[in-house]
Amino acid sequence: MNIIDTTENILAHFEKFIKLSEKLKSELSQRIKPIEFKKGELVFDAKHICTKSYFIIKGILRTYFIKNGKEISEYFCGADEWVNSPKSFMQREKDIYYIDAIEYTEAYFIHVNDLVYLFDNFPEMERYARLSMGTVFGHFMERINSMRFTSAKEKYVHFQKTYSTIYHRIPLGMVASYLGITQETLSRIRAEK
Amino acid sequence: MNIIDTTENILAHFEKFIKLSEKLKSELSQRIKPIEFKKGELVFDAKHICTKSYFIIKGILRTYFIKNGKEISEYFCGADEWVNSPKSFMQREKDIYYIDAIEYTEAYFIHVNDLVYLFDNFPEMERYARLSMGTVFGHFMERINSMRFTSAKEKYVHFQKTYSTIYHRIPLGMVASYLGITQETLSRIRAEK
DNA sequence: GTAATAATTTGATATAGGTCAAATTATTTC
DNA sequence: GAAATAATTTGACCTATATCAAATTATTAC
Numbered sequence: 507m508n509i510i511d512t513t514e515n516i517l518a519h520f521e522k523f524i525k526l527s528e529k530l531k532s533e534l535s536q537r538i539k540p541i542e543f544k545k546g547e548l549v550f551d552a553k554h555i556c557t558k559s560y561f562i563i564k565g566i567l568r569t570y571f572i573k574n575g576k577e578i579s580e581y582f583c584g585a586d587e588w589v590n591s592p593k594s595f596m597q598r599e600k601d602i603y604y605i606d607a608i609e610y611t612e613a614y615f616i617h618v619n620d621l622v623y624l625f626d627n628f629p630e631m632e633r634y635a636r637l638s639m640g641t642v643f644g645h646f647m648e649r650i651n652s653m654r655f656t657s658a659k660e661k662y663v664h665f666q667k668t669y670s671t672i673y674h675r676i677p678l679g680m681v682a683s684y685l686g687i688t689q690e691t692l693s694r695i696r697a698e699k
Numbered sequence: 700m701n702i703i704d705t706t707e708n709i710l711a712h713f714e715k716f717i718k719l720s721e722k723l724k725s726e727l728s729q730r731i732k733p734i735e736f737k738k739g740e741l742v743f744d745a746k747h748i749c750t751k752s753y754f755i756i757k758g759i760l761r762t763y764f765i766k767n768g769k770e771i772s773e774y775f776c777g778a779d780e781w782v783n784s785p786k787s788f789m790q791r792e793k794d795i796y797y798i799d800a801i802e803y804t805e806a807y808f809i810h811v812n813d814l815v816y817l818f819d820n821f822p823e824m825e826r827y828a829r830l831s832m833g834t835v836f837g838h839f840m841e842r843i844n845s846m847r848f849t850s851a852k853e854k855y856v857h858f859q860k861t862y863s864t865i866y867h868r869i870p871l872g873m874v875a876s877y878l879g880i881t882q883e884t885l886s887r888i889r890a891e892k
Numbered sequence: 893g894t895a896a897t898a899a900t901t902t903g904a905t906a907t908a909g910g911t912c913a914a915a916t917t918a919t920t921t922c
Numbered sequence: 923g924a925a926a927t928a929a930t931t932t933g934a935c936c937t938a939t940a941t942c943a944a945a946t947t948a949t950t951a952c
Contacts, residue, residue, distance in 0.1 A: 632825035633825045636828045653847070654771070655766065870930095882931090883909090
């Protein structure tokens with residue numbers, strides 16, 4: 507069974523939060539489409555408004571922005587997670603975030619217009635959004651705490667914990683910018699012990 | 700007109716995000732209750748599960764946690780904002796966050812059970828939650844960015860910007876722990892220029 | 893499979909901001 | 923409104939991590 511032919515895994519994801527009626531299942535299946543990205547491919551360019559949200563089946567996507575000509579990684583997304591440029595996607599305005607593929611990635615995507623249609627016609631989708639955002643919320647708070655009062659090493663250890671399944675697949679430079687430390691420091695942290 | 704007698708301001712807040720039916724208005728008015736806190740008063744103790752969410756009319760509440768016996772400020776909330784211990788409130792489990800009043804504060808509160816009732820019976824409340832969480836989301840991302848790669852001074856400048864209306868009312872030590880810098884450093888930053 | 897390019901490591905400094913300690917100033921409390 | 927307590931400031935010193943530079947290793951493209 508090829509992921510290109512089925513929306514099974516993503517429906518299972520929704521069912522972690524809400525019960526899906528047959529009607530909603532079929533609407534979702536119609537509106538969610540498969541897509542794949544080559545390693546290094548630019549998934550979304552910040553010069554546009556972000557109109558698609560991607561749900562990852564396999565691989566890793568990264569959100570980043572440019573500061574003083576350098577890419578700063580914002581966060582990494584692995585299987586079973588949604589990625590988009592949040593403010594751009596929700597507010598339909600431009601924002602600073604780019605998305606690219608750290609490795610070959612298989613995903614689904616939904617267009618913002620389809621999502622709005624679903625929100626308007628299936629109140630349980632609003633609930634899904636509320637509940638799934640809640641979990642992301644917790645991660646944000648934890649991350650904020652891991653960035654205050656902690657040494658570079660503690661930050662890295664925390665990073666390994668939050669990204670336990672994918673951290674070893676992310677290039678050092680991207681990890682360093684994610685943590686707000688230099689590559690050199692991160693390299694030395696990895697070298698010791 | 701005393702805020703103790705009316706839920707007008709909070710209804711206006713909801714209407715920034717959704718249209719309120721008469722039925723929902725009356726349900727909200729019945730379930731939302733006024734409360735006030737003295738300066739320094741503990742609003743919520745982390746030893747309990749957080750069952751109330753507070754909407755501030757006047758004053759400042761602070762969320763903090765204890766690390767190595769010291770209070771670390773997580774965030775500050777002024778007028779027109781909700782405060783609770785997010786994970787505790789939503790997951791009905793204990794978490795690390797305390798809430799106290801930095802100054803005399805007038806607020807409303809709603810019990811989590813009433814909120815659940817509203818979510819279950821008024822789909823527009825789900826929408827309200829989704830939309831209002833979205834704005835908080837943006838603030839979190841900005842804060843994460845302000846904490847990476849910025850000097851102590853830049854962090855403080857960013858803090859002044861995000862809390863432009865209340866920053867001068869928050870004691871130095873609380874600001875320092877919020878920013879993840881020492882009191883001494885913050886004092887020096889304030890002294891210069 | 894070799895050349896070109898990119899990523900990572902290693903080394904030698906420099907510095908922002910931490911720590912500890914004490915002095916000063918502001919705020920409570922009775 | 924004086925005494926007690928808490929908050930903030932100032933000073934001296936130290937350390938973690940940044941910076942700059944160059945060497946090494948890994949990856950990509952032809």
